[in-house]
Amino acid sequence: MLSAxxxxxxxxxxxxxxxxxxxxxxxxxxxxxxxxxxxxxxxGGGIKLLRVTDDxxxxxxxxxxxxxxxxATSKICDVDDLFRVASFGFRGEALPSxxxxxxxxxxxxxxxSPVALGLRVRSGxxxxxxPASGAPGTSVCxxxxxxxxxxxxxxxxxxRSELAQCVDTLVRLMLPDNSVSARMVHEGRTVLEIxxxxxxxxxxxxxxxxxxxxxxxxxxxGESGLALEAWIxxxxxxxxxxxxxxxxxxxxxxxxxxxxxxxxxAYRELIMPKEHPVAVLFISMDPAQxxxxxxxxxxxxxxxxxxxxxxxxxxxxxRRLLAEPGERRLQMPAAEAVREIAALQSDWGGVxxxxxxxxxxxxPAQIHAKAGxxxxxxxxxxxxxxxxxxxxxxxxxxxxxxxxxAWIVVESSNGLTIVxxxxxxxxxxxEELLQRFEAADVESQALLVPEQVQRTSQEVALLxxxxxxLARLGLHIEPFGTSTILVRALPxxxxxxxxxxxxxxxxxxxADEGGGSSASVLVSALAADLACRAAVRFGDRLPDEEVAxxxxxxxRNPLLRNCxxxxxxxxxxxxxxxxxxxxxxx
Ligand SMILES: Nc1ncnc2c1ncn2[C@@H]1O[C@H](COP(=O)(O)OP(=O)(O)OP(=O)(O)O)[C@@H](O)[C@H]1O
Ligand SMILES: [Mg+2]
Numbered sequence: 001m002l003s004a005x006x007x008x009x010x011x012x013x014x015x016x017x018x019x020x021x022x023x024x025x026x027x028x029x030x031x032x033x034x035x036x037x038x039x040x041x042x043x044g045g046g047i048k049l050l051r052v053t054d055d056x057x058x059x060x061x062x063x064x065x066x067x068x069x070x071x072a073t074s075k076i077c078d079v080d081d082l083f084r085v086a087s088f089g090f091r092g093e094a095l096p097s098x099x100x101x102x103x104x105x106x107x108x109x110x111x112x113s114p115v116a117l118g119l120r121v122r123s124g125x126x127x128x129x130x131p132a133s134g135a136p137g138t139s140v141c142x143x144x145x146x147x148x149x150x151x152x153x154x155x156x157x158x159x160r161s162e163l164a165q166c167v168d169t170l171v172r173l174m175l176p177d178n179s180v181s182a183r184m185v186h187e188g189r190t191v192l193e194i195x196x197x198x199x200x201x202x203x204x205x206x207x208x209x210x211x212x213x214x215x216x217x218x219x220x221x222g223e224s225g226l227a228l229e230a231w232i233x234x235x236x237x238x239x240x241x242x243x244x245x246x247x248x249x250x251x252x253x254x255x256x257x258x259x260x261x262x263x264x265x266a267y268r269e270l271i272m273p274k275e276h277p278v279a280v281l282f283i284s285m286d287p288a289q290x291x292x293x294x295x296x297x298x299x300x301x302x303x304x305x306x307x308x309x310x311x312x313x314x315x316x317x318x319r320r321l322l323a324e325p326g327e328r329r330l331q332m333p334a335a336e337a338v339r340e341i342a343a344l345q346s347d348w349g350g351v352x353x354x355x356x357x358x359x360x361x362x363x364p365a366q367i368h369a370k371a372g373x374x375x376x377x378x379x380x381x382x383x384x385x386x387x388x389x390x391x392x393x394x395x396x397x398x399x400x401x402x403x404x405x406a407w408i409v410v411e412s413s414n415g416l417t418i419v420x421x422x423x424x425x426x427x428x429x430x431e432e433l434l435q436r437f438e439a440a441d442v443e444s445q446a447l448l449v450p451e452q453v454q455r456t457s458q459e460v461a462l463l464x465x466x467x468x469x470l471a472r473l474g475l476h477i478e479p480f481g482t483s484t485i486l487v488r489a490l491p492x493x494x495x496x497x498x499x500x501x502x503x504x505x506x507x508x509x510x511a512d513e514g515g516g517s518s519a520s521v522l523v524s525a526l527a528a529d530l531a532c533r534a535a536v537r538f539g540d541r542l543p544d545e546e547v548a549x550x551x552x553x554x555x556r557n558p559l560l561r562n563c564x565x566x567x568x569x570x571x572x573x574x575x576x577x578x579x580x581x582x583x584x585x586x
Pocket of ligand 1: 025029030033054056057058059063067068072073088089090091092093094095096138
């Protein structure tokens with residue numbers, strides 16, 4: 001039989017990893033107690049001292065005496081309650097676990113009581129409750145985290161990084177409820193100040209930054225007992241990691257790889273595969289429809305109907321993204337900067353050399369700043385002021401020209417558009433492949449002599465596992481010994497690409513996406529890669545008829561603005577902007 005002290009330490013290992021996890025538990029308790037304001041004080045990144053003070057309901061003597069004992073939760077009573085948990089806490093494990101690996105002092109006062117009560121826990125020994133002084137609410141102070149558990153102490157990072165994680169944790173905890181305010185002070189310095197906010201956007205701005213919050217698109221959706229409120233970045237606002245994706249379920253921050261995948265899928269083909277969108281999602285549902293008692297830290301949950309949640313996230317986000325105007329604007333130097341240079345040049349009575357320009361009053365940094373400002377302004381112009389090639393040249397003759405064997409310059413009624421020939425052709429082939437795939441009608445061309453392609457036996461096995469899928473894409477293969485594949489037919493649309501190359505593409509996609517992805521994801525990824533391989537390249541001279549065919553296809557499909565890998569197909573500039581750039585208009 002384990003002693004209570006040992007048992008608590010084992011439990012502590014699951015709940016308490018570092019200062020940030022202590023902070024999470026204490027702030028969740030404060031929120032469960034109905035706090036309107038929460039103060040956090042830290043020393044040494046929270047390792048030396050971590051105190052959370054709230055103005056919530058407080059604890060009476062009886063609750064206080066129980067709160068550090070294992071499983072003494074006041075939040076649920078019976079097993080049924082476990083299936084409709086509406087509070088953050090329900091395990092009655094956090095405080096005992098924290099007290100098992102640190103020194104804990106609690107001061108608490110219920111509103112009706114004139115005095116506060118204190119409780120001390122030292123090495124598992126509980127002292128109190130005893131009279132103390134304090135305002136209504138609760139203050140929990142945790143000192144010397146893991147001081148007596150050296151094995152754990154070693155795993156902590158430097159103060160600075162522990163502090164950063166604490167800040168992150170508080171930010172996440174404060175996102176769902178606009179009305180609660182909080183402050184975090186580290187060694188006397190305020191590191192985070194979160195005022196009560198009027199609305200969600202204001203709260204997001206306070207926590208994630210003004211600029212980001214202003215750019216986010218708001219969208220709502222839902223169905224029978226399931227509601228989604230999403231704040232998502234437009235396709236132009238992407239990050240290198242998924243760190244700026246926050247998912248809340250009934251106010252609880254969760255990590256769920258299915259939802260993460262649904263977000264990624266909503267942005268599929270709209271951003272580059274390595275880019276990560278910004279997204280803050282608030283999902284609300286009947287607590288009975290979800291099990292939060294999966295993991296001690298409660299960040300993982302199990303949905304009764306996972307497909308409904310994932311499907312809702314994907315469709316709501318996707319619909320919103322496709323409704324966004326998609327034209328890209330060519331980013332030109334700011335007209336202000338152009339004017340400024342022109343003014344300088346006339347001051348100097350002639351053409352200015354670059355060093356002279358640099359030495360002059362308008363520093364490049366200033367010009368750059370102005371250019372940046374101008375670009376931002378352009379980005380905010382209403383969408384219809386941009387050129388819109390497909391809808392505009394629909395009825396008239398196409399005026400275009402291929403330049404540098406790479407770009408197609410097209411006249412549009414209100415400006416000009418530059419098309420990336422490879423990206424557009426890639427998109428065309430991709431759409432065709434997908435359509436044919438859906439209609440089970442991918443034309444393939446049998447090879448007169450089947451081609452043998454040698455690969456490792458694992459690769460051959462992987463290919464054969466997906467043989468039917470590849471066949472539907474027009475790539476017919478057969479086993480030929482353990483390390484050779486016999487290619488019998490290739491997709492007609494991709495006849496420029498050789499058998500060995502197609503096999504390599506297929507292997508790459510299967511290795512990247514094969515594990516657990518749905519067939520449709522696999523097909524899109526494969527089709528995207530195959531289309532990229534087969535499309536005209538940069539450097540290919542295109543006869544006018546081919547250019548015209550490309551543009552005509554695009555006219556019929558004006559919504560397709562990106563290649564399947566997310567790169568823009570075209571960018572344009574309006575006459576109005578051109579006139580502005582050439583100083584014909586103010
Ligand atoms: N800030 C607080 N204000 C009022 N009561 C509190 C506060 N913190 C803790 N308590 C009381 O102490 C009990 C134990 O807290 P603890 O965090 O250990 O468990 P829990 O929140 O019930 O469950 P979990 O382990 O899932 O967090 C709570 O049920 C609550 O009654
Ligand atoms: Mg708790």
